[in-house]
Amino acid sequence: MADSGIERQELPSPRYEHGGDDYVFVELAEEMSFDANFKAQAITQEIRARDIPGILEVAPSNASYLIQFDPGVVTPADVIAELEALEDDIDLTDYQWDATVYDIPVLYEDPWTHDTLMDFRDRHQDPDATDLEYSARINGFDSVEAFIDHHAGAPHMVTMVGFVPGLPFCFQMRPRDEQIEVPKYEQPRTATPARAVGFGGAFTAIYPVFGAGGYQLYGRTPVEVLDVEQELADFEESMVLPNPGDILNFRKIDREEYDAIREAIEDGSYEYTSEVVEFEPDEFFQHPHEYNERLLEVLA
Incomplete structure (x- = not known):
């Protein structure tokens, strides 16, 4: 195509x-x-x-x-x-910047965000469906699996960091007609697990700490995006990772890999899979799918 x-x-x-x-x-x-x-x-x-x-x-x-x-x-x-x-x-058309491409493993349909979203069905548009089931349906996908494949199927640009310290807002790097859109909860939750991967409007967000939230919950990543004590090697220069202009590859993992990564995070030995690239907006505008493939090849 x-x-x-x-x-x-x-x-x-x-x-x-x-x-x-x-x-x-x-x-x-x-x-x-x-x-x-x-x-x-x-x-x-x-x-x-x-x-x-x-x-x-x-x-x-x-x-x-x-x-x-x-x-x-x-x-x-x-x-x-x-x-x-x-x-x-x-x-x-002639501007470039150095962007770090990060591999962000995600355990979709994890038990922690599932328990949380089930506790707050009374605040949701569709109390009889999970957040993923609802999101898949309103975006025209035949199954949750197909929806997850779409969410994880193209990189996301970090457009800003804020709302709470270290929370990245990420916009999927697809043409407009391929982007998914989902409303936030009708009323915010009073609880969201740290490292939850949520979606609201057209943005994916990673919750850096436990707290309130209104985005649809899709999964949980084992890696940190905020390290206040800067104990992990990748946070040596800043307590926040990633930064605006960086690119995230959300990669589906299973529970075994999730647990192994958490163990490495907790003993301080984990190192993020990442690579610095020269991001070229004009190349992305002209050939988004081909350019995205080239971006993710650096993580192979």
């Missing part, structure tokens, strides 16, 4: 807003798209690379980004002028 490419989205003019005395918020579009997110990734990466005096923090989001600055060093007007210049300079 020919790889027909992804239709590009024309973005509106950015909207610049002040946040108190030391923040600038920039909205690139009202809804998430690859164009909007890749532009946010590119601009925020360039800001970090240029080490602009007075810039304290850079936080990309799905279709926007936030800049924290020191008003004693740089004025809000100068910050916005710099951002406007970057907006004009960056063209995604």
Whole structure:
């Protein structure tokens, strides 16, 4: 089958807003798209690379980004002028960035998230189905197995990290007509296991810690995405893994592999399977399926 490419989205003019005395918020579009997110990734990466005096923090989001600055060093007007210049300079057709591709093993239909979702059926759109059964049905899949294969069948881009520390929001790297969409619970749960793999809207999320949540629950990964004490080798530079712009391959595993990985995590010997690639947005836009295959080949 020919790889027909992804239709590009024309973005509106950015909207610049002040946040108190030391923040600038920039909205690139009202809804998430690859164009909007890749532009946010590119601009925020360039800001970090240029080490602009007075810039304290850079936080990309799905279709926007936030800049924290020191008003004693740089004025809000100068910050916005710099951002406007970057907006004009960056063209995604010739922009690349270094992205880490991570293998993320997932035990789909695991016992822990299953017990949790069954405890909260009264808050769900379909009390008589599991979250996976409901998601498969409303997206037109014949079986839960086919739905899981689709979810794990293409890589996911980490579009932002937030809501709680270390929680990655991931957008599957498929053309729009192949993407799944599922609403959140009608009322949020008061419990979600740490490392649960959930889905809401068009985003996969990995819950870094135990807590409340409203995403549909599909499985659980044995690996950590937050290591506050930075005890694992892969967290030496940051307590958060992965970061915006990185790419995740959700790989189906069985209970035996899950337990083996958890044992290695707990004794501190586990090392993540990952590889750094030069991500090329234009190549992805033109040939998404072929490009995704090449991305995942680096993990083989």
